[in-house]
Amino acid sequence: MAPKSQAQTQPQVGKRKPTKSSSLHRTVRLDGERIPSSSAPSRMTRMDPLTAFSKSVTTVSTVNKINASQSQGQKFKGKGKAKIQEYESENSGEDGQAAGFLWVDKYEPMTEAQLAVHARKVEDVRRWFDEAFEGGPSGKLTKYRRILVLTGPSGTGKTATVRVLAKEMGFEIMEWKNTIGEAQNFFSQESNTSDYEGLFTKFEAFLARASTCHNIFASSSAQKSKNRRIILLEDLPNILHSKTQTQFHEALHALVSAQSANPVPVVIIISDSGLRGEATDERRAEAGGWGWGKDKTQIIDVRTVLPKDLLGGQFVTEISFNPIAPTLLRKALQAMLSIHFSRSSASAPSKEVLDTIVESANGDIRSAIMALQFACIIEFPGRGKKRLGEQRIVLEAVTRREQSLALFHLLGKVLYNKRMGDPPSASASAKDLQKERDIDAALKPSVKLPVHLHQHDRRASRVNVESLYADSPIDTSLFSLYIHQNYTQFCNEVEESEDLADWLSWIDASGGDMWYQANPHQFHLLTLGTLHSLPSPVPRRSQKYYKPEFFGFLQKEKDAWDSVCATRDWLIDDLLSRDGSGWRAGGWTKNDVVLEVGGVLKAQDAIQNSKYARPPPPVHKLFSQMTFTRTGNTVRASQLDERDDFQADQQLGLDRDLDMVSPSSIYKMAEEKGGWLESDDIDEF
C-alpha cells in the first residue's frame, strides 16, 4: 500500500523528472523553507525574511545548485496548479521519496467544497476578506479590516480555510516563519557576522516590507491577483517573553495605525491550547512561587497575542472556529478514503474503524486524518471479531486525545454518582444497558465495612476517578467551583450537603501557603469526596448544570473595592485639604470604611444639601448599600450547555488573591464594550 500512496503527490511532473523534483522537495524542506510545492500552488509564497529580502540571492543560488536549473523549478511551479486534478491522475513509476508524505498534506482541501469547516464559518472569513479588499457593500470597510484573528482548537481547519480562500479569491499569502536555519546561513557566509539581526528585528522588517513592498519574484499569477496580499502570522514570535510581547504589540499597533491607501490585511491564527487537571499548579511552580500574573502569560491565547485595546478595537475581527462536527468530519474522511482507494487494490478500512476515529478525534480533523492513515498502514492480525476488537484497542491507544471529556459530561459523571447495580434509567437504550453491565462486571464489589463504620458503606462506584483525572478539561480549582455551584440539586437532605460542603472546604484549605505545599491529590479527593457524600442513587429531577456564579461576584467585589478606595481617598483628601488637620489621615483602613462609614454616607445621601465641600463619590453605594430581598430559589447563574467550553470562565481568572483585580477580567470588560458594528463606517464619513 505504501508505494501506492505517494502516487498522487507527484503529478505529471513527477512522472517526467521524478528524481529531480523529489530532490527539490527534500532539499528545500531541510532548508527550513517551503518554496511553493506540493501543498501550495504558485500564488502562495512563504517568506523567510532572511531569504526573501536581504539574502534572497543566496537562496536562489542554493536552489540552483541543487536543482538542475531554475527553469526546471519554474516548470514545476507552473504545474503545481494541476494539483486539483491530481487526485484523478493515474501515476506509476514513482520513486520512494514521496512515501513520507502525510495524508494531511496530500489531501489538503483545494476547494471550499472539500473543507470540512462549517459553511457559515467559511462565509464569515470570506466576507471579511471581501471587505478587506473591496470594502464590503459600502466600499469603506477596508479601513477597519486590518487584523483578522482566527481562534479555535487545533485541527479545526483555520489555516486550511485561509489557504482555500486565498486560492478561490486570488490573493497571495505571505507567511512569517521563525527561522532556525539561520546558523546555516552564517557559516555559508563568513563575511558578514557583524550585521546579525535579532529574530524580532527580522520580524519587524518582514512586517514593514510585507505591508509596503511588492514581491519582485512574483510570477505571472501575482499580476492576475491585482496585488492582493495578506500577511499570515501563525508562527508567532516568542510572545511569552514579556519584552518580545510588548514589541510585538507595538508592531501590531504600528501596522494598524499606518495610513495606507491599500493596506495589507493581517491574519493571525491562534490555536487554543486547553488546560489539564494539574496544569495550573505546574505553571505556578514554573513561575516560581506565587506565580501571580506570570501563570497567566504562560498561555498563548488571543489575549496575550493581541494588545487589549486592539482586541476590543475596531481594527480587529475575531472569528473562532469550533471543533469540527462529527458528521462533517465523517464526510470529509469518507471523501478522502474514496479518492485514496479508488485506485488502490487494498480495501478501505471498515466502518467501525472510521467510527472509532471520528468518535475519538474530538473534532480535530488533523488528528483524525493521521489516525486514519495509520489505520490504513498497519496490518491487524487475526480475523473476524477478534480482529475488530484488537483494531479498536490499537486505534484507541493511537487516537485517544487527552481532553476527550467535555465539561458537561465530567460534571454528569461525578454528580450522578452511578454505582454498581443502579437501576437503569428509563431512557437507556439496549446498548447503554449492555455497557453498564460490562462496567459492573469489571467492578469489584465493595468490601463490607465493620458495624461502627456502616454509615460509610457504599456500593462500588462506576466512576473511574483516574480516567476522569486524565480526561478532565479543567483544573481542580475550576472543577471544584462547578461542583460547588451544582451539588445542592443532587442532594436530598442537608446531611448529604454537609459532607460535601466539608469536603470542598477541606480541599480548599488543604496544603500550605507555598506552591510546593499544594495538595497534589485535590482532584481525587474532590471527586471521591463528592461521590461518597452524594446520595445513591441520585434523585433524577431534571437537574441542570450552572456555571459558577463565583466569577461574577468576584468581579463585583473588585469593583466594590475600587469604590472603597475612592471613598477612602475622599475622606483623606478632605482632611488633607484642611491644613494641619490631616491627623488621622492614614487611619482609615479599608475595613473601617466598609464597616462603619456606611451609615454616615447614607444619611449624607438622604439630605441633599451637603455640608462637605465635595460630596462623597457616588460609587460608595457599591459597598454601602445592600437591600435584602428574598429571591427564593431562582438561580441567576447561567446554565452550562453541553457545547459550552470552559475557556470563557477560565479567562475570568482564578485568582488566588481575591483582593486584586485580575488583568484578564479587565480584558473581559473591554471586550464587552468594544462592539463595532458593520454600520460604523457610515458615521465615519
Add this chain to the structure above:
Amino acid sequence: MSLWVDQYRPRSLDALSYHHGLSERLKALAASGDFPHMLFYGPSGAGKKTRISCTLKQLFGSGVEKLKIDQRVFLSPSKRKIEINIVQSNYHIEITPSEAGNYDRVVIQELLKEIAQTQQVDMGAKQRFKVVIINEADSLSRDAQAALRRTMEKYMSNMRIILCANSTSRLIAPIKSRCLLMRVAAPSEDEMLAVLQSVARRVGFDLPPEAGTKIVEDSNGNLRKALLVLEALKMQSPDLTGPLSIAKPDWEVYCHKVADLIVSEQSPARVMEVRTKFYELLSHCIPPTVILKTVAERVVDKVDESLKADIMHWAAFYEVRMRNGNKKIYHLEAWVVKVMSLYKQFFYNIDMSEFD
C-alpha cells in the same frame, strides 16, 4: 468639612479624655529618650490610633502633623506591581500592609529596609529615629511577621516600630516579646457619653441625654462608631429629640436576615439561597470573618442553649479553614450546612425522645 471623628480628634496626650493613666505613662516614655518598639492593642474604636498619633506628637512635636500621601509601587517576586498608599511625615511613616494582600512580606521588607538605612537628616529633630506605624498588624501573614522580627532587631538604632492590632493572638510570640505591649481598653459608657457630649458642644448643639445613652448602648464600646452614628443621626433629624431609631448598617441587617434564613428552613435549596446571600455580602467587601461572626452570633441568639457551643465551635473551625483556603464561600457555606444539620438533628432527636 471632614467627619466629626476626624475633626474633633484629640491632638495631644493631655487632651485625651479617658485612660489618663495610660496617657501619663506614654508621656513619660516619650520624655525618657529611650523609646521601645510598641504594640497597641485593643478593640476597634477604643482610641489606639489616636493614642499613637498623640504619642508621636509628644515625641516629635507638631512636625508630625504635616502629612503627605505617597503612592508607592512595589514589585512582587513574580514581577507584579503592587500599589500601596503610604501616609508619611518627616518623622514617621504609616502603612497598612494588609492592602498588599499576599505580598505584605515584600512591602514590609522593602519599606523597612529603606527607612532603616536612611538616617534622620533633620538636625533639629527631637529624636534620632524614625517611627513606622503598621496598622492592622494582626492581619500580617506569617511570612511578613517573620520578616519583621529580624528587621526589628537589626535596625533598632534608627527606627522604631509601632504596631496596631485588635488582638495579640494572631501575632507570633517573637514579635510580642520585642514590643512594649499597650492595651487600650474600650471606654466605659460614661466616658463615651462624655466624649459625645463634648463633641456636640464643640459642633454647637446640645445632645439630649437619652439620645446619647442610646447611641452609646448601640455602639458597644466603639467610640468611632458612636461618633459616626451621632453624625448620621444629626444629619437625619437635626433636633435629635423624640424616639430615635438607630439604623444598623446595611450589611449587619443583611447578615441577621441570613441568620434567620438558616434557622427557618434546612434543605439543600435553602443552602443555595444562603449561598447567594453570602456572595452578595462578599461582593460588598464585607470581610468574610466579620460575616461569619455576625451571622453566627445571630444564629446563636435564636437556637436552643445546648446547640450554642457547637455552633460557635464550628464557626471557629471554619474560620481557620477560611484563612488557609482561597475561596471564602466554601467555608462559609460549609459552616451553614453544618449548622443546618445540627439544628435539624436537634429537632429530630427531640421528636424521638417524645416517642419513647
